[in-house]
Amino acid sequence: MSTMAETTPDDPSLLVICVDSNPSQGILRRNPDALNSIINCVTAFGNAHLMHKPQNKLAVLSCHHNGSKFLYPSPEKSLEIRQMDGQYEFFTFVEKSIKFNLSELIKNAPKIVNNVESMLAGCLAMALCYIVRVKKAQPIGTNLISRILVVTGSEDSAHQYMTYMNVFFTAQKERVVLDICTLDNTLVLLQQGCDITGGHYLKVPQLDGLLQYLLWIFLPEPSIRSKLALPPAVKVDYRAACFCHRELIDIGFVCSVCLSIFCKFSPICTTCSTVFKVPVPIKPKKKKIKT
Amino acid sequence: MAEDDEIKEYRWETGYEKTWEEIQEDDAGLIASSIHDIIQKAKRKRQEAKKKGSRLGMMRHIYIILDCSDAMSMPDLKPTRFINAVRMLQLFVEEFFDQNPISQLGIILLKNKRAEKVADLAGNYKNHIKIFQNLTKASLTGEPSIQNGLDLALQTLKMIPAHASREVLMVLGSLTTCDPGDIEETIQSLKQENVRCSVISLSAETRIMRHLTLETSGIYSAILDETHFKDQLFQHIEPLQATNSQECSLIKMGFPHGVVQDASSKKDQSMMSLCMCHLESNSDKRNLSIIGYFCPQCQAKYCELPVECVVCGLTLVLAPHLARSYHHLFPILNFIEVPNQHQSTHCFACQKQFQESDKHLYKCPKCEKHYCNDCDMFIHDTLHTCIGCSSVPQRPQMNHYDNNRIFKNVIL
Numbered sequence: 005m006s007t008m009a010e011t012t013p014d015d016p017s018l019l020v021i022c023v024d025s026n027p028s029q030g031i032l033r034r035n036p037d038a039l040n041s042i043i044n045c046v047t048a049f050g051n052a053h054l055m056h057k058p059q060n061k062l063a064v065l066s067c068h069h070n071g072s073k074f075l076y077p078s079p080e081k082s083l084e085i086r087q088m089d090g091q092y093e094f095f096t097f098v099e100k101s102i103k104f105n106l107s108e109l110i111k112n113a114p115k116i117v118n119n120v121e122s123m124l125a126g127c128l129a130m131a132l133c134y135i136v137r138v139k140k141a142q143p144i145g146t147n148l149i150s151r152i153l154v155v156t157g158s159e160d161s162a163h164q165y166m167t168y169m170n171v172f173f174t175a176q177k178e179r180v181v182l183d184i185c186t187l188d189n190t191l192v193l194l195q196q197g198c199d200i201t202g203g204h205y206l207k208v209p210q211l212d213g214l215l216q217y218l219l220w221i222f223l224p225e226p227s228i229r230s231k232l233a234l235p236p237a238v239k240v241d242y243r244a245a246c247f248c249h250r251e252l253i254d255i256g257f258v259c260s261v262c263l264s265i266f267c268k269f270s271p272i273c274t275t276c277s278t279v280f281k282v283p284v285p286i287k288p289k290k291k292k293i294k295t
Numbered sequence: 296m297a298e299d300d301e302i303k304e305y306r307w308e309t310g311y312e313k314t315w316e317e318i319q320e321d322d323a324g325l326i327a328s329s330i331h332d333i334i335q336k337a338k339r340k341r342q343e344a345k346k347k348g349s350r351l352g353m354m355r356h357i358y359i360i361l362d363c364s365d366a367m368s369m370p371d372l373k374p375t376r377f378i379n380a381v382r383m384l385q386l387f388v389e390e391f392f393d394q395n396p397i398s399q400l401g402i403i404l405l406k407n408k409r410a411e412k413v414a415d416l417a418g419n420y421k422n423h424i425k426i427f428q429n430l431t432k433a434s435l436t437g438e439p440s441i442q443n444g445l446d447l448a449l450q451t452l453k454m455i456p457a458h459a460s461r462e463v464l465m466v467l468g469s470l471t472t473c474d475p476g477d478i479e480e481t482i483q484s485l486k487q488e489n490v491r492c493s494v495i496s497l498s499a500e501t502r503i504m505r506h507l508t509l510e511t512s513g514i515y516s517a518i519l520d521e522t523h524f525k526d527q528l529f530q531h532i533e534p535l536q537a538t539n540s541q542e543c544s545l546i547k548m549g550f551p552h553g554v555v556q557d558a559s560s561k562k563d564q565s566m567m568s569l570c571m572c573h574l575e576s577n578s579d580k581r582n583l584s585i586i587g588y589f590c591p592q593c594q595a596k597y598c599e600l601p602v603e604c605v606v607c608g609l610t611l612v613l614a615p616h617l618a619r620s621y622h623h624l625f626p627i628l629n630f631i632e633v634p635n636q637h638q639s640t641h642c643f644a645c646q647k648q649f650q651e652s653d654k655h656l657y658k659c660p661k662c663e664k665h666y667c668n669d670c671d672m673f674i675h676d677t678l679h680t681c682i683g684c685s686s687v688p689q690r691p692q693m694n695h696y697d698n699n700r701i702f703k704n705v706i707l
């Protein structure tokens with residue numbers, strides 16, 4: 005669905021990883037230690053991306069139950085930036101920064117009483133703003149390739165439908181590829197986002213192999229993925245669900261004012277209360293062909 | 296009926312009317328930055344004018360009428376008025392369909408006292424872009440006939456069902472027109488048929504064009520420079536407030552599911568076939584494939600949506616096409632400009648550190664987070680989502696859209 009800009013192998017590539025750290029996720033409720041191994045995998049994966057090309061860039065965001073925050077690079081210069089001689093030191097710096105900022109985030113977050121859903125769509129929106137800023141700061145002529153990888157164990161959220169859609173369309177417009185790595189649930193909504201932006205969707209069969217999956221599936225840049233033998237894209241169902249019964253429909257009626265979808269004609273729109281003109285001149289009777 | 300609107304429209308326009316008086320040299324003796332200011336100010340004003348929950352004309356039918364007379368060969372826009380306008384219109388068309396996914400657009404050219412329709416109203420922008428691309432080599436001759444152009448547009452727009460908007464957007468370089476009859480008659484019939492006519496003049500303001508836009512509740516603008524041109528053109532991307540005469544109706548639509556090439560699929564499903572959209576093009580461009588969207592009513596195949604089925608007339612869309620428009624109906628609040636008193640160290644969205652040079656910050660009245668100017672614009676123009684409101688759970692947990700109720704039902 006999306007068009008890829010022409011890219012050269014020398015173009016820098018910005019990877020933004022959004023990690024869900026919300027303790028309400030099923031996997032973390034079952035095993036609180038899982039967060040540690042997820043973060044380790046994500047950090048190793050981020051460093052692998054940096055190692056791939058010297059001009060590559062990385063950002064890591066955490067989506068916590070009380071909001072989203074950058075783990076790397078740190079927005080506040082709370083971490084002392086020392087002179088770094090070698091690449092190796094740089095990688096440890098990335099790792100330290102991620103772990104320090106995450107522990108600060110967890111320490112300062114209020115205790116949760118009930119389970120709270122992760123505001124992942126907002127986290128993605130924040131990542132997009134960051135990408136747009138980094139893009140703008142590039143010297144003229146540089147083509148920054150950018151993508152977002154989501155690592156989450158959360159469920160689909162109907163509340164965030166609008167935000168998700170806005171994020172997907174914006175990502176498509178800004179040519180940002182959206183990759184999804186889900187650890188627990190099937191995410192129908194995010195699957196649509198992958199399809200719209202040309203990214204990959206993967207449900208990890210078991211958490212143990214997470215790093216392997218990340219490196220195999222998500223490390224290659226989108227432009228060369230077509231040449232690799234990756235698992236086939238999941239078939240995405242884009243049929244509409246009517247607002248009245250939540251049923252999947254092939255043919256429906258759409259309100260010309262608010263674009264709500266209904267499965268049958270009704271004289272008033274239940275969403276925007278518009279009264280519709282009843283179709284008076286009934287068109288020449290056609291026999292309905294049942295299929 | 297629309298009298299009240301007309302006056303408002305006019306007053307709303309006054310920001311531009313005497314734009315030349317507003318142009319002043321800045322400290323460095325440049326005028327560019329003051330034009331930038333005018334545009335920024337106007338953008339904010341437009342943003343503020345958006346009302347929540349207002350009725351919009353989501354299904355738009357618009358004809359672009361482009362002047363191809365010799366007045367367009369002037370080099371005051373680089374490289375010429377015409378080439379500049381054509382490039383700008385390409386961007387416009389792309390953006391228009393991004394924001395108005397179920398609308399239709401057509402193109403009419405004016406040259407040698409004639410009007411020529413080069414693209415019928417259609418919903419697939421790729422063809423329009425191609426037309427514009429080929430247009431850059433077109434010869435610019437004679438005088439335009441504005442009346443002929445308007446009449447030609449009216450002919451088709453008259454037939455559009457009443458729940459859709461009828462619009463004309465004219466880009467003019469010429470100050471004169473060579474008409475076969477009384478243009479006033481044309482203006483009156485446009486008014487009668489509720490065709491909204493807007494004009495962008497690349498040269499100067501003319502009385503008759505202002506009269507046309509006033510009569511038909513359109514927007515009139517004479518441009519200052521290229522950036523201003525873009526700004527004036529792109530304001531037409533926003534869907535319009537629905538007029539009273541526009542009927543509301545339920546429109547029957549089809550939601551085809553895509554058939555994706557899949558090795559495991561059964562033989563009968565994976566029959567090679569032609570799509571209807573490329574049937575008329577050269578045989579080498581025809582798209583013989585398994586993949587496509589099938590009309591649920593008549594089984595005609597298309598490779599791209601949205602489209603109006605040529606066989607049975609059903610409008611075919613994907614659910615996300617509709618979702619693309621929901622933000623117009625539930626726009627996010629405008630941010631408040633506040634002086635930078637170091638309330639925040641960095642922009643809540645892009646993480647940029649605020650500098651002394653950032654004179655103003657922009658605050659969301661709902662979540663009270665602070666943003667930089669760039670993010671404010673990006674959030675309102677493109678993203679349509681406030682970062683704070685959508686990423687920080689609110690006390691009674693998240694209700695960031697008043698109309699949340701309906702969207703809960705959209706996904707399964």
Ligand SMILES: [Zn+2]
Nearest residue numbers: 246248249267
């Ligand atoms: Zn229903």
Ligand SMILES: [Zn+2]
Nearest residue numbers: 259262273276
């Ligand atoms: Zn409605």
Ligand SMILES: [Zn+2]
Nearest residue numbers: 590593604607
């Ligand atoms: Zn059909």
Ligand SMILES: [Zn+2]
Nearest residue numbers: 642645667670
């Ligand atoms: Zn910002």
Ligand SMILES: [Zn+2]
Nearest residue numbers: 659662681684
């Ligand atoms: Zn907000």
